[in-house]
Amino acid sequence: QVQLQESGPGLVNPSETLSLTCSVSSGSMNNYYWTWIRQPPGKGLEWIGYIYYSGATDYNPFLRSRVSTSLDMSKNQFSLRLTSVTAADTAVYYCARATKAGADILDMWGQGTVVTVTS
Amino acid sequence: SSELTQDPAVSVALGQTVRITCQGDSLRNYYASWFQQKPGQPPIFVFHGEDNRPSGIPDRFSGSRSGNTASLTISGTQAEDEADYYCGTRDSSGSHFRVVFGGGTKLTVL
Numbered sequence: 001q002v003q004l005q006e007s008g009p010g011l012v013n014p015s016e017t018l019s020l021t022c023s024v025s026s027g028s029m030n031n032y033y034w035t036w037i038r039q040p041p042g043k044g045l046e047w048i049g050y051i052y053y054s055g056a057t058d059y060n061p062f063l064r065s066r067v068s069t070s071l072d073m074s075k076n077q078f079s080l081r082l083t084s085v086t087a088a089d090t091a092v093y094y095c096a097r098a099t100k101a102g103a104d105i106l107d108m109w110g111q112g113t114v115v116t117v118t119s
Numbered sequence: 120s121s122e123l124t125q126d127p128a129v130s131v132a133l134g135q136t137v138r139i140t141c142q143g144d145s146l147r148n149y150y151a152s153w154f155q156q157k158p159g160q161p162p163i164f165v166f167h168g169e170d171n172r173p174s175g176i177p178d179r180f181s182g183s184r185s186g187n188t189a190s191l192t193i194s195g196t197q198a199e200d201e202a203d204y205y206c207g208t209r210d211s212s213g214s215h216f217r218v219v220f221g222g223g224t225k226l227t228v229l
Contacts (some may be wrong), residue, residue, distance in 0.1 A: 045205055047218040058216045075161040094161055103216045104152045104207045
C-alpha cells in the first residue's frame with residue numbers, strides 16, 4: 001500500500017518561502033500526477049498544482065507566480081516551494097497522487113502538515 | 120463559470136438515501152471526483168464519474184451526471200458516512216489547465 005508523508009517547517013515568517021517535501025513510501029512514481037492541495041482552517045480544499053512524472057507542471061492560476069514544484073524519482077520524493085508567503089497561506093498542506101486517467105482523480109493523500117505563517 | 124457549487128449542508132435519516140450535488144460548467148466536459156473528509160483527517164477518494172468506485176469503498180456510494188450537475192448518492196446511509204464531501208473536476212476553460220473543488224457539503228446523519 002502506497003503511503004504519502006509530508007514534511008517541512010510548521011512555521012514560516014511572512015515574506016519568506018514555504019518549502020515542503022512529500023515522501024512516497026513504495027512503488028513507482030511513473031504515470032501519476034504528484035499534487036499539492038491545501039486547506040485553510042475551517043475552509044475547503046484548494047488545488048495548488050501538480051508535477052507529472054514526466055516533469056510537466058500545472059499550477060493554480062492564482063498562485064502561479066509564487067509556486068514551483070520538483071520531482072526526485074530516485075528518492076521517491078516531490079517538493080513544493082511557495083514564495084512571498086502571507087497569513088493567507090496558513091493552511092493544512094496535503095500531498096496527493098492523481099492517476100494518469102485524470103489530474104482530479106486523487107486516489108492517495110498524505111496525512112497533511114499544518115503550516116502557519118506568522119512572525 | 121469554471122467554479123463548482125455545492126449545498127453547504129445536507130441531512131439524512133439513518134438508513135435512507137441521500138444525494139449530494141455539485142454544479143459547474145466544467146462538468147459538461149469532465150466527470151466529477153468525490154472526496155469524503157472526516158474531522159482531523161485527510162480526504163478520501165470515494166468515487167469518480169458514473170462507474171469508478173475505488174476498492175474498499177462500500178457499494179452504497181455511487182455517482183452520476185446530468186448536464187452541468189454531478190451527484191454522489193449514498194444509499195442506506197450509515198452513521199459513519201457523516202462527513203464533509205467535496206467534488207472536484209478538471210477545468211480547461213481558461214488559458215491554463217487546473218483542478219477545481221466545490222466548497223464542500225456537510226452531511227449529517229440523523
